[in-house]
Structure formats: structure tokens, C-alpha cells
Amino acid sequence: MLGDAFMLLHTDLPREGPGSDDCTREALRRLRPFLPGSPVVLDLGCGPGRQALVLARELGTPITAVDAHELFLKRLEADAAARGLGHLVRTRCADFGALEDAPGGVDLVWSEGAIYILGWGEGLRRWHPLLRDGGLLAATEATWLTDSPPAEVADFWREAYPRMGTIASNGAAARAAGFEVLDTFVLPASAWWDEYYRPLEARMGSLRERARQDVDLATAIAETEREISLYARYGTSYGYVFYLLRAHGQGRR
Template sequence: MNKLELLADLHRDTERQGPGGQAETRLALQLAGLCERRDLDIADLGCGTGASTLVLAEALDARIVAVDFLEPFLDTLKARALEAGVAERITPRHASMEALNFAAESLDAIWSEGAIYNLGFARGVREWRRFLKPGGILAVSELTWLTEQRPAELDAYWRDQYPEVDTASAKLAVLEHHGYAPLGYFVLPPHCWRENYYRPLQERFPAFLKAHRNSPAARAIVEEQQQEIELYERYGEYFGYGFFIARKCGER
């Protein structure tokens, strides 16, 4: 297996492939004003195994296209949607974020928890805008600095992993620059990282290493994940996931 296949295998049986929580998804829905609306068309981009997709399907009167470029994740999503009784509301779509084929102005909302980094924040909000109807909603969670200053070790690590990491004020300015009116912003609390993401992931490490015969490639992936977890435990007050909710406005 290559690195991408190994990562998919590590994460495919976990509920989440990044920090988040059901309560936080529902809070974002309230800030977006979607709960009172009917007959919605929504795309969940980078849906993974469907943690946010299932909440959207349960909370909204909506048709949801759940997009991910890893088929094993979509297979897990399909099974979970059937078990939750919402499969008829969800259309899984195997596709890359770089090759989306939604019609122009066809979506009431675009949702993407912890996945816009695959394109980059600025590119994502710019390119996805054309798919939204006038007044459509963009809701994304994104790696965000929580302070202006932070330890050099942490700064170097995340700038290497994701050069677009920045403060919330800078992210909001990007949204405004690309024709969105911000509606809300909040920071995911620590349990979204520890209990909801990191702990279940760590529990997978022994079985993952055994399944791959403790290969150097598998060990390297576990070591990378452990490094990130250790950095969060030491420096979590300096960074997190910001949840940004905005409305498409005007013409560009």
C-alpha cells in the first residue's frame, strides 16, 4: 500500500477523520439558518465516513450529495446511513474536490468539516462560490491560530503541514474578499479533538500496525499521528479548528 491507502485504512473504521462533534455541527446549522428551511440541496465536501453528513440528513429537509475521493470512506458512509435510516437523503459521490461538476448556482449550502485544506482555504472559498445559489451558505471548519503569537516549534510544524494556517481574522477577511458575508464563527472545544478524534484514532494504532505487519510505512504514519497528538496536548491553547459560516452575497 502507498501512504494514501494506508491512511485510508487507518481511518476508514473511525467515526471521524478530523476534529468535530455532533453538537458543533448542529450549532453551525443554527448559525447558518438552515434548520427552518425546506427542500434544500446541499453538498458535503470531503465527507469522510459521514460524521457530519448524517447530522445534516437527520436535522434538515434536504438532498445531500456526500463527496469524497476515497471510496472506502464512502462505503462506510453508506452502511452508516442505512443503519441511521437516512440513506434516501444522501447520494454518495466518488470525486475529487478538484473535479466537482455541480451546476452553477445549484446548491443552497456547501458543507466541509476539516477538508477544505485539501484545496487550500482561499482556493476553496473562491472556486466553490459559483456552485452556490444567491444567498447560499458556506460552512467550513479550518485549522486556525487562536493567538497572534505562538511557540516556534508549533509554528514551524503547522506551517510545514499547511502553509495557509492563519488567524480567524485573516480567514474572515478571505471570505469577505471573495464575496461572502460572515454569519458566524466559533472554535471547536478540546473534546472535539481529544475524545472525538484523537482517542479513537489511538485505539486503532495496535490493530493497524498488526494488520500491516509493523511495516516501516505503517509505523511512520502512526509516528506522524502521534507527533500531532503530542503537539496538541502541549500547545492546544494556541491553535484549533475554527468553524466559519458565511453567506454568498452580491455579484462578482
Template sequence: MLGDAFLLLHTDLPREGPGSDECTREALRRLRPLLPPSPRVLDLGCGPGRQTLVLAKELGTPIIAVDSHEPFLKRLEAEAAAQGLGHLVRTRRADFAALEDAPGSVDLIWSEGAIYVLGWGAGLRRWHPVLREGGLLAASEATWLSDSPPSEAADFWREAYPRMGTIASNSATAREAGFEVLDTFVLPAPAWWDEYYHPLEARMASLRERARGDADLATAIAETEREIELYTRYGTSYGYVFYLLRARGQGGR
């Protein structure tokens, strides 16, 4: 199955999407004055958890890392233990579309490159109820940076992520979902290359021989190569944007 091939291709990458420790710290720096001293934090769709570890180090409070893929959680647990952060990282295997946390019980929801699974608006509406009044949400999301992107880029993302919006449209959706938009910033190009595309290129190189006898893996590699080539050519027209939001109301709307 093609899904299995993509999981194989993405095994042992430092990140499952664009991002960097510096971007995580910058988003947290902008929100930190609004957090209580010991916030209750959920990291939704944590993947292998690079950002989880940064949050644990910076906040010094337990981070609840949620993902449905057990190998990611096991890897995060091992890395947290190796860094002396095991007491601050609590993993939870769960579907982040159906959180069981009590309404109004969370101070900060963090999610890097994962909300697209639900869709921007649907994800915000599902997650809003667990935030306390004034609770914060930081999420990075694939976003159009141009109102008139090149046709090749538009065609690719229309198929890959047809719900991708602009900063303006995503901000409007966030307000409709019960949030105040505090700030946004675009992830710089190194956040795509250094910890995502370059490691992904090395992973593809290591699997090329295997792909000769695996049609699904060959397809996964070809599609990934196309994505990387597209970003190389048109990366100024789209990118990942960090949205920093504050919930209005308590236990929902």
C-alpha cells in the first residue's frame, strides 16, 4: 500500500514536516508572557517530537504528546529519556480528532504541521472546547503566500491539499472558530531544508535500490521528489505559517 511506503520513506526523519527548533522557540517566545507559571500543554500530532522536547526544556512543565502512530511515541520517549526529560514528556496514543480532555482544562495546544489532517477550520473547532478561556493555540499550517500562485504550484496543491488557504482566509476561519489571532509568522526556507527536505533526500537515496522491486515505494519517492522540486522553484508562493491564537469563551464558544 502506498501509505505504508510513505511511512517507510519517513522512518527516522528528524521531523515529519517543515520546522525547526528555532521556529518552535520563536512561537513560544511570543506566547510565553500569556501563559500561567505551570501550563497544561497538549502537543497534538507530535510525530517524533522534536518540538515536544523544545517545549519541555523551555517550559519545564510536563508536555502531553499525542499521536496515533506508536513508533513515533516510542522514539520520543527514548529521546526524552536520553536528554533527561523523561519526567516532562508524557505520551498518549490517541486520535486528536476526538480529544477526551475535560472542557476548559488545557492552557496551551501546540501542533506543528499536523492540523491539515483534519483541515484548518475543522481542527480549530474540534480543539477549541478543551482550552480554558484565554487559552492559547500555536499551529503551523501549509499556507498560500500569494493570491496568484504559479499554475504548476496551484495544480499540485489543489490535489495534495485542496483546502489550503491564505494567511487572511485562515485568520478569518480562526476568528469564526472562536479564536483571536494574536500573531503569525512564515517559517523561513531553512526550516524546510535543514531538518526535513535534506534528511528526506538522504532517506530516498538509501531506499532507491529497494524501490526497484517495490512499485509503491518507487511512487512515493517520485511524488516526494516532485514536491521538493516544486518548492525549489515556487517556494516563495507558499509555505508554512505559524498561527498564534487565543481562545474566546470557555469550554467551547
């Protein structure tokens, strides 16, 4: 199955999408003035959990990292233990779109490169009830950086992620979901290349011989190569944006 091939392709990558420890720290720096001393934190769709490790070290408070893939969580647990952060990183295997946490009990919801699974507006709608009044949400989302992207890249993302919005439209959706937009910033190109695309290229290289006998894997590699090529040529027209939001009204279901 193609989904299995993509999982194989993404095994043991540092990250499952664009990002960097520096970007995580910068987002947290901008939110610090709005955080209580020992915040309750959920990292939703944590993947291998690089951002959870940064949050745990910077905040010194327990981080609950949620993902539907047990292998990612096991890797995060091992990495946290190796960094002396095992006591601060708690993992939970669950569907982050259907959490049963009590309403209004979370100070900070964090999500890097995962909210697209639900869709931007729908993800915000589902996660808002988790937050206390004035609680914070930090999420990265694939975003158009121009209203007129080149046709080739527009066609690709129209198929891959048809709900991708602009900073303005995503801000409007956030306000409609009960959030104030505190800040936004675009992730630099290095956040795409250093810990995502270049490791992914190396992973593809290691699997090419296997792909000769695996049609699904060959398809996954070809699609990934196309995505990387498009970013190399058109990366100024779209990117990942960190959205830093504050919830209005106590969370409710």
C-alpha cells in the first residue's frame, strides 16, 4: 500500500515536516509573556518529537506528547531518556482529533506540521475546548505566501492539500474559531532543508534498490522528489508559517 511505502520512506527521519529547534524556541520566546509559570502543555501530532524535547528543556515542565503512531512515541521516549528529559516527556498514543481531555485544562497546545490532517479551521475548532480562557496555541501550517502562485506549484498543492490558505485567510479562520492572532512568522528555508528534505533525500537514496521491486515505494519516492523539486524552484510562493494564538472564552465541547 502507498501509505505503508510513505511510512517506510519517513522512518528514522529527524522530523516529519519542516521545522527546527531554533524555530520552536523562537515561537516559545514570543509566547513566554502570556504563559503561566508551570503550564500544562499538550504537543499534538508530535511525530518523533523534536519540538517536545525543546519544550521540555526550555519550560522545565511535563510535556504530554500525543501521536497515533507508537513507533514515533517509542523513539521520543528513548531520545528524552538519553537527554535526561525522560521525567518531563509523557507520551500518549491517541487520535489528536478526538481527545477526551477535560475542557479548559490546558495552558498551551503545540503542534508542528500536523494540523493539516484535520484541516486548519477544523483543527482549531476541535482543539479550542482543551484550552483555558486565555490559553495559547502554537501551530505550524503549510501556507501560501502569495495570492498568485505559479501554475505548476498551484496544481501540485491543489491536489496534495487543497485546503491550504494564506496567512490572511488562516488568521480569519483562527478568529472565527475563537482565537486572537498574537503573532506569525514564516519558517526559513533552512527549516525545510536541514532536518527534513536533505535527510529525506538520503533516505530515498538508501531505498532506491528496494524500490526497483516495490511499485508503491517507487511511487512514493517519485512523488517526494517532485515535492522537493517544486520547493527548490518555487519556495518563495509558499512555506510553513508559525501561528501563535490565544483562546477567547473557556474551552467547551
